[in-house]
Amino acid sequence: MKRWEAALPIIAGTGADAMIVRDTANIRYLTGYTNDTGLLVITSDGFAGLITDFRFLFQAKQEAEDCAVIDVAHTTYEDEVNRILKEHGAKSVAFEKDATGYRAYEAMREKIEAELVPADNVLIELRKIKTPEELARLRRAEAIGDEAFSEILNDLRPGVTEMEIAARLTYYMCCKGASGNSFSPIVASGVNSSMPHAMPSAKPLQAGDFVTMDFGCIYEGYCSDMTRTVVLGHADDRQIKIYNTVLEAQTAVLSQIHAGMKGREIDGIARAIINDAGFEGCFGHGLGHSVGLEIHEPPYANARSEEIVRAGSMMTVEPGIYVEGFGGVRIEDLVLVTEGGCENFAHSPKKLIEIPVSE
Ligand SMILES: [Mn+2]
Structure with missing residues (x-):
């Protein structure tokens, strides 16, 4: 055919x-x-x-x-x-x-x-339903993101700018076989991390900052997408509470998502946990979207989506909490939805990383 x-x-x-x-x-x-x-x-x-x-x-x-x-x-x-x-x-x-x-x-x-x-x-x-050939490319695209993340951890230090971190993420991914970014990397530190889609700026990273990095690449035409948030130096109690709430929400979705759920049901798992922890109003975007030849594809997992997500669809799982004037956290993996659950294509660590800072 x-x-x-x-x-x-x-x-x-x-x-x-x-x-x-x-x-x-x-x-x-x-x-x-x-x-x-x-x-x-x-x-x-x-x-x-x-x-x-x-x-x-x-x-x-x-x-x-x-x-x-x-x-x-x-x-x-x-x-x-x-x-x-x-x-x-x-x-x-x-x-x-x-x-x-x-x-x-x-x-x-x-x-x-x-x-x-x-x-x-x-x-x-x-x-919407990916073929085995597409899945192989998506897996590799996400793996390239994982590799870039492990490298970028060595570059995070006070004084380096958000723009430089964004450029290095792009460079690492292209060195590993990506043809480019699947979207302009988001690198948001300190208060900037309260803006979900902040543009990387000339702001230098400072000790005590949240650093949110949302990035992905194109590999043989297919996009990847992942987000990790780390703390430069020691996290304070408020940062730990925000981080662990997002992680709990993300983990809950990963363990419960499966084919046959409506997009809003998937979103609701994370939203309930974030709201119950006292952060109602701080998760102002949808939980996820599919990914393929384009970075944002249907089906979507958000509060309005009645669409049933079928086995073989990709979905990002990216809850976040954003506190105006303080900072924010987002954690994002890319998964393949299966009959009984999901296969997570992202493998980067999610336990809160505190980057050592020399005094
Ligand atoms: Mn995404």
């Missing part, structure tokens, strides 16, 4: 005779083409054409073996799409609302004679 044939039932579900795929992760999933410029057209009679320009043509031919590869050189993307639709008798064509910019939409309106059918990111359904 050709990879893109998996999309045919989904296209049928939109009611259209064809689909224009612009989302680069969907194109990669369906064709194997790894670059970011191109447009895929699939028609319900069983044709797939990947349209791109000369800069990417040879790569597309190499990677997208199951597709016709079309050079846009002497025409436009929309003219090519229109030609293909006519050749294959498609009277209507679905397109991805999220991935289609206004200018592209205008061009489609102008050039494409078939009826345009706006669609949600329906192809993401295919990507």
